[in-house]
Amino acid sequence: MKKIPLLCIWIFYITFWVGTNVFGQENNINLPSQIIQNIPPNGIVINAPGTYVFANDITWAPTTAAVAITIQANDVILDMQGFALRSVPTLFKTVGILAQASDETQSLTDLQIINGTVRNMGLFGIECSKCVNVSINEVVIDGLTVNDTVNFTQPAGILANSCINVSINKCIVKNINVQVASVSGIQFNSTIGASVTNCRIKNLLNRDGVCAGIGHLLCAGILVKSCKIDNIKTEFIDNINTSGHTSIGILPFLSSNIKIAKCDISNVTGCCDDAHGLSLFVCSNAIVKKCKVKNVLDGAGPAQTGAKATGIEVYASEVIVIDCFVKNIVAINPQDLQAAGYSVALANDVKFIRCQAEKVKVVDAQGHHNPALGFGVGFGWAPDPRPEFLAPATNVLYLDCIAAHCQVGFDTWDHIDSVWAYIISKCNDIAILVQKNGQRTISCNACSECGCLGPGCFPTPYVVTIDNQAKNNIFEHVKKIKHCNHK
Numbered sequence: 001m002k003k004i005p006l007l008c009i010w011i012f013y014i015t016f017w018v019g020t021n022v023f024g025q026e027n028n029i030n031l032p033s034q035i036i037q038n039i040p041p042n043g044i045v046i047n048a049p050g051t052y053v054f055a056n057d058i059t060w061a062p063t064t065a066a067v068a069i070t071i072q073a074n075d076v077i078l079d080m081q082g083f084a085l086r087s088v089p090t091l092f093k094t095v096g097i098l099a100q101a102s103d104e105t106q107s108l109t110d111l112q113i114i115n116g117t118v119r120n121m122g123l124f125g126i127e128c129s130k131c132v133n134v135s136i137n138e139v140v141i142d143g144l145t146v147n148d149t150v151n152f153t154q155p156a157g158i159l160a161n162s163c164i165n166v167s168i169n170k171c172i173v174k175n176i177n178v179q180v181a182s183v184s185g186i187q188f189n190s191t192i193g194a195s196v197t198n199c200r201i202k203n204l205l206n207r208d209g210v211c212a213g214i215g216h217l218l219c220a221g222i223l224v225k226s227c228k229i230d231n232i233k234t235e236f237i238d239n240i241n242t243s244g245h246t247s248i249g250i251l252p253f254l255s256s257n258i259k260i261a262k263c264d265i266s267n268v269t270g271c272c273d274d275a276h277g278l279s280l281f282v283c284s285n286a287i288v289k290k291c292k293v294k295n296v297l298d299g300a301g302p303a304q305t306g307a308k309a310t311g312i313e314v315y316a317s318e319v320i321v322i323d324c325f326v327k328n329i330v331a332i333n334p335q336d337l338q339a340a341g342y343s344v345a346l347a348n349d350v351k352f353i354r355c356q357a358e359k360v361k362v363v364d365a366q367g368h369h370n371p372a373l374g375f376g377v378g379f380g381w382a383p384d385p386r387p388e389f390l391a392p393a394t395n396v397l398y399l400d401c402i403a404a405h406c407q408v409g410f411d412t413w414d415h416i417d418s419v420w421a422y423i424i425s426k427c428n429d430i431a432i433l434v435q436k437n438g439q440r441t442i443s444c445n446a447c448s449e450c451g452c453l454g455p456g457c458f459p460t461p462y463v464v465t466i467d468n469q470a471k472n473n474i475f476e477h478v479k480k481i482k483h484c485n486h487k
Helices: 006-020
Strands: 044-046 050-054 058-060 067-071 076-079 084-087 095-099 108-121 124-129 131-144 156-161 164-169 172-180 182-189 192-197 200-206 210-217 220-225 228-234 247-253 256-261 264-269 275-289 292-298 309-322 325-332 338-344 347-353 356-363 375-381 393-399 402-404 408-411 419-421 424-426 430-433 439-444 462-467 474-476 479-481
Touching: 067 076, 067 084, 067 108, 084 095, 095 108, 095 131, 108 124, 124 131, 131 156, 156 172, 182 200, 200 210, 210 228, 228 247, 247 256, 247 264, 264 275, 275 292, 275 325, 292 309, 309 325, 325 338, 325 375, 338 347, 338 356, 375 402, 375 430, 402 408, 408 424
Parallel strands: 044 067, 050 076, 058 084, 067 095, 076 108, 084 108, 095 124, 108 131, 124 156, 131 164, 131 172, 156 182, 164 192, 172 200, 182 210, 192 220, 200 228, 210 247, 220 256, 228 264, 247 275, 256 275, 264 292, 275 309, 292 325, 309 338, 309 347, 325 356, 338 375, 347 393, 356 402, 375 408, 393 419, 402 424, 408 430, 419 474, 424 479
Antiparallel strands: 172 182, 356 375, 439 462
C-alpha cells in the first residue's frame, strides 16, 4: 500500500478540525474548537471546561422557546470579546445564556461570562441556576420582549437562582419594556454571596406589574456598591395576577447581611402602588451608606392615586442608614397618606445617622396640598394597610439628621423608645409632628397593596383605621428653623 505523506495527513487533520469544530456548524458538544461563530435555532451546549470566545456578532433566530448558549460544565470562561448576541424579534420566552448542570440536582462551579452584549431576549439575558463562584463582568443586557400576564412570569436581565458567590461587575441592563407580573434588571433568589458593583440599570418599564432595578429574595451576604439606577417605571392596565405594581430601585426582601453603598437612584415612577428608591423589606442586619435618591413619584397613572412614595424605606431590624441624601419625593393622593424621605416600621434597632431629606410632599392631582391627603415627611413611620406589616418602629435613633423644605420634618407616629438627637428641621411646614392618641385611616385597592395571586383571585379593597402607639420617646438638641423661602 502506498504511504500517504505526513504533511498531507497534517493538512487533512487541520482542515477537518477547523471545518467541523466551530460552534454553529454542527449542534455538537465536546468540540475541540472553542470559537463561536454562529448559533442554530435550537442553540448550542457547552459541556466541557475551557475558554469559549465569540469571533463576531451573532444574530440568533429561534423558532421556539429556547436557549442560545447553555453552559453545562465547570471551569468555563465565555468571552464574548466585545461582540453581541442578538435575537431576532420573537414572542418566545427565550434565554440568551443559561448556566445550569444537565442534572438539575447538581451544581456548576467556577464560571465567567465576560465582555459582550446580549440583546433582545424574551425572558432572561443571562440566567445562572445552582452555580457556585460565578463572575459576570462587563456585559450589557439590552432589552427583554416577553409579555405575559396570564402566568406569573418574572423575567430579569440577569438572574441568579439558588447560587453561591455570584459577582456582577461593570454590567449594564437597559431598555426593558415588558408586561408581566414582575421584572428586575438584576435579580437574586435564594443566593448566598450576591455582589453587584459598578453596574448601571436604566430605562426599565413594566406596563402591568412590579418593576425593580436590583432585587434580592431570600438572600444572605448582599453587596450593592457604586451602582447607578435611573428611570424605573410601572404602569397599570388590568393585571391583578401579580404581587403588586411597585416601582423600586433596589429591593432586598426577606434577606440578611446586607451592604448597600455609594449608589445613585433617580427617576422612580409608580402608578398605583408604591414607589421607592430603596426598600429593605422584612430584612435584618443591613447598612446603607452614602446613597442618593432623587425624583421618586407615585400616583402618576390615570387614576392619580397610589399607595406611597419613599426615598429609603426600612421594614427591617439591626439597620444603619448613614450619610444618605434624598430629594424630591412626591406622592399624588396617597392611600397610605404619606410621602417620606426615610421611613421605618416593623423594626427594632434602626439608626439614621447624618442623613438628609429635602422637598418631600403629598399633593392632589393638581399639585396642591391638603392636610386630609396626608403629609410629605422627611423622616417618619412606614404605613401599610396589610395587618402583617402594621407594626411600630422600636428603638430607632435619628442622629445629626436634617429635614428641609418638607411638609413635616420629623413624624413621631408609631415610634416607641426612640431618640431624636441633634436633628435640624429647616423650612418645613411642621417641624416635628406629635399626634398623641391620634388615628389615621389608610386604604388600598386591587392595583396597590390589596393585590393577590393566582387564578380566581379577587382582591377586595379595604380601609383600616390605626391608632398611634408612640410612647417613651426622647428629643435632645432639636433645632427648628422656621422662616425660609420655599424653593
